Amino acid sequence: MSDLAYYVPLGSAQDDVERFAPTPLTASTWADTMQHGAPPSALLVRALERCNARADARLTRIVIEILGPIPISDIEVRSWVERPGKRIELVVAELWAAGPDGATRAVARGTGWRMETVDTTAVVHTADAPLRPVSDGYEIEMSGPFWGSGFVPSLDWRWLAHIGGEGPGQVWARPNCVLVEGETLSPIQRLFTVVDISNGVGSKIHPQDWTFLNTDLTVHLFRVPEGEWTGLSSETSYGPDGVGMCAGVIYDETGAVGRINQTVQVRPR
Template sequence: MCASRRRKVRPGMLHLGRFSPVRWSCEMDGLPEFFFEADGAVAGRFHPTALTRGPWDNRAQHGGPPCALLARALAAFENPEVEEPLREPADILPPVYHPRRQHPVARIAFSLLRPVPIAPLDVRVEAERLGRAVHRLQATLATSDGKVLIRADALRIRRAPSVEGMVAIAAWRPPEQCTPLVFDFFRHEVGYHRGVQLKTAFGHWGRTPIGVWGRLRAPLVAGASLTALETMVALADAQSGMGVPLDPHRFTFVNPDLSVFLTRDPVPGWVGFDITSTASPHGSGLAQSGLRDAKGLVGRAAQTLVVADRQPG
């Protein structure tokens, strides 16, 4: 049964403590069908579902979905799509035509300023400079009363024809041959961990290095196609959970930032993370990973970590 019915609130809503009610969508198994739903009346406003819930506080979102929401807006802002052939790894003919942006995202640096409540959120994007070759953009995610929660700075670089460098990387087993990886340290049954699918390509959870394939089980926004960029960013914020620096049952390692660098557009499908995480005795840590897709290396991601003892409850 859907949580909204159990809690006896008005249809389609779920109350979480002092935060505003959020919209909830039920499938037959009781899980939301998407991470966010666009507000039909207020432009740039989105309503999260419980799939956004994080592991450290049941009232707060995991950083991945809201960062992906900003990445989605940054990619689309004054950046029309063009239909271009998307080659498969084996260069199968005929090519699949896929919409691509004229200036794809090359880097996004997220500053996670405050915990993101499971409540209505407003996304705003501004252009610092839209040059011919490079676009510099800024975006914010804020509460409905204007409190900024995440700030993002992005670079978009003009697509050049047939200029794609080749970097040799070790081949991984395909996802269908890999072992499932499940986050078991979330405090609530329904959360971000139920909205992602992870497979271990090499290594063992609990130490790094480790290689993990991942994808989202639901669209980021209701009624919209899921893009590879959204998948990459939504999962990049979980790299410290895929490749933990410490036991997450004993410690928290919240990241106040996330930086994602891309040398090209990732292709749709599974995305991979080659993760190394470390923690110092002084309460700080670092998680970083090489990013890949079915075509090979695509970029890097990094997080600064704030390490603390995990409080009970």
């Protein structure tokens, strides 16, 4: 298996189904038997982008639903156009894997609205102020039982604010590997290898005492990101009954490109 990719392709696509082997770099913070949410999210985005791809349209809103633990075992990717259209269409992709009983089932689903693009440079406007630059960021030791192996060390991190401090957590991050062995990351695939960390970046509680797994993520992109770094400014709110919500702004080095929301299941250790 590759040390520089999250997934290794298993032959060519057959019957409109692609097959991949995940590498150890996909391993979750919560258990080394399941994948972190970021690599599968990016793999779903890859499928959404490639499904009946159009040069005159792009993804604008992507929703990723985690349907259960995604095992570190061979997975299948299936995609289709759910609602075709010239100006707007809905694309769907699913990841399938074998469960503990050996039966194959969907473990994650991605849906994306794809819109026809036109020239609107005359009215460009960004509501959110820019994030402080990558050069202002600092590194911290990402080691120990929660950060020392699997997906977390596969990113290059530059922190702008401490996790759990006042206000939103803020960070710049970029992947140190590609999504699929032998391929180059598209701008939106690169963004999705990072944005699932929003829940952790915005956390106000410690994983030593609590688990806080997100069951989904919704990303709205008003601009295609540029460059290698993805910035996040996010903060999680917690309700009284075990449910939280992480909300954040997504950046490239030019400025904001969109926003993210995640539903969080909160449980004491």
